[in-house]
Amino acid sequence: MAKKKLDQTTEEKIxxxxxxxxxxxxxxxxxxxxxxxxxGMNKALLHYYFRNKEKLFETIFKExxxxxLPRMNAIFESDIxxxxxxxxxxxxxxxxxxxxxxxxxxxxxxxxxxxERFLNKMWGGQKIEVSKFAEQIQRExxxxxxxxxxxxxxxxxLFGMCxxxxxxxxxxxxxTGISQAQFxxxxxxxxxxxxxxxxxxxxx
Amino acid sequence: MAKKKLDQTTEEKIxxxxxxxxxxxxxxxxxxxxxxxxxGMNKALLHYYFRNKEKLFETIFKExxxxxLPRMNAIFESDIxxxxxxxxxxxxxxxxxxxxxxxxxxxxxxxxxxxERFLNKMWGGQKIEVSKFAEQIQRExxxxxxxxxxxxxxxxxLFGMCxxxxxxxxxxxxxTGISQAQFxxxxxxxxxxxxxxxxxxxxx
DNA sequence: ATTTATTTTAACCATTTGGTTAAAAAAATT
DNA sequence: AATTTTTTTAACCAAATGGTTAAAATAAAT
Numbered sequence: 001m002a003k004k005k006l007d008q009t010t011e012e013k014i015x016x017x018x019x020x021x022x023x024x025x026x027x028x029x030x031x032x033x034x035x036x037x038x039x040g041m042n043k044a045l046l047h048y049y050f051r052n053k054e055k056l057f058e059t060i061f062k063e064x065x066x067x068x069l070p071r072m073n074a075i076f077e078s079d080i081x082x083x084x085x086x087x088x089x090x091x092x093x094x095x096x097x098x099x100x101x102x103x104x105x106x107x108x109x110x111x112x113x114x115x116e117r118f119l120n121k122m123w124g125g126q127k128i129e130v131s132k133f134a135e136q137i138q139r140e141x142x143x144x145x146x147x148x149x150x151x152x153x154x155x156x157x158l159f160g161m162c163x164x165x166x167x168x169x170x171x172x173x174x175x176t177g178i179s180q181a182q183f184x185x186x187x188x189x190x191x192x193x194x195x196x197x198x199x200x201x202x203x204x
Numbered sequence: 205m206a207k208k209k210l211d212q213t214t215e216e217k218i219x220x221x222x223x224x225x226x227x228x229x230x231x232x233x234x235x236x237x238x239x240x241x242x243x244g245m246n247k248a249l250l251h252y253y254f255r256n257k258e259k260l261f262e263t264i265f266k267e268x269x270x271x272x273l274p275r276m277n278a279i280f281e282s283d284i285x286x287x288x289x290x291x292x293x294x295x296x297x298x299x300x301x302x303x304x305x306x307x308x309x310x311x312x313x314x315x316x317x318x319x320e321r322f323l324n325k326m327w328g329g330q331k332i333e334v335s336k337f338a339e340q341i342q343r344e345x346x347x348x349x350x351x352x353x354x355x356x357x358x359x360x361x362l363f364g365m366c367x368x369x370x371x372x373x374x375x376x377x378x379x380t381g382i383s384q385a386q387f388x389x390x391x392x393x394x395x396x397x398x399x400x401x402x403x404x405x406x407x408x
Numbered sequence: 409a410t411t412t413a414t415t416t417t418a419a420c421c422a423t424t425t426g427g428t429t430a431a432a433a434a435a436a437t438t
Numbered sequence: 439a440a441t442t443t444t445t446t447t448a449a450c451c452a453a454a455t456g457g458t459t460a461a462a463a464t465a466a467a468t
Contacts, residue, residue, distance in 0.1 A: 029230070041446075159372065245416075
């Protein structure tokens, strides 16, 4: 009885601050004090709302993935023709990640450091399910509609082209001197350029 | 004077240990004690040979890039025909990275956290120089030997396909249940699959 | 062999960091 | 208005961590 948030302030503020600091500095580099400062409040508040750093991190980590996975799986498992599916995936993936461009690097980096963290605890058995998609590719190969290619190679190519610009963002800015606006425009273009590229590569 | 290393022990041991720990845990997550333990020696030794953590980190960070950059630039700046150049790059890049598969994620992650670190101090103005390569692509487009494509998009595609498997390794293992040996074999295949894929995609 | 320079160690130190506590302030309930 | 519950804070604590120091062990030079 009695404890419904009417407005959405403190807890939300903490999460927003934690999100920012964790994604910027990683679990190891993030300081509780920094998160408190960023949220404009006392450090003890963080411990009051989330028991400890680990718990707070888990919340952010989950949040960054959990509602992203089903969305991608829905695409992969759907009954759409291959070429169209590739188009939809690129468009959706890039649109989604563009909202939080640093998520992939954060995720893969943390994942790499403590694979168990999410392998056991984080995602309750959930994961990106590519088997249906792989089968679809294999079927098309057998039908002879596309050139022979190992499904996993095609999937790696697809993922690689979509995600690399986000992961390599800093390096790209450094190498090319491209502006943020130009980067955003390129990513907008890539929604259609990548599928076109792939289809040109595999269609017979 | 008198101080030439005849054998190559302590300093080498420190570097090997630091390399391992830094690449695994990142700058923020790495503990000097862990490095000392890994090297089988006292913590003060690390400070004797390298003044502090930052200095030790810089050494590892440089080491992980400095002799890699010129090698890649040499390829990009060389006078080889486009398709052949793409083949050579993929083969060399994958071969090189396969020796230290965790370097890219380590690098991009740290780069992302403190861009100034290497932007100013680390690489003395050095960087991957893709402008020559970009011009070459543009020339081929104008000549009409390949389909129209913005050079940077093609470069992103190239990099993405080459580097993604290494960066996403943990996630790939998790998603597909592939073994280490299988992964290595796939990367071996990708040395020729990626160039073939790209050439199929852009050739007229 | 003695002295000198180099390498390695154990014991400490100062700061940072995650986390606690007890009390004040603010809301909600009576 | 009084009381109870929830939210927020300041002050503090213990452990961890980067770093220092002075002395011991080892190797080099005389």
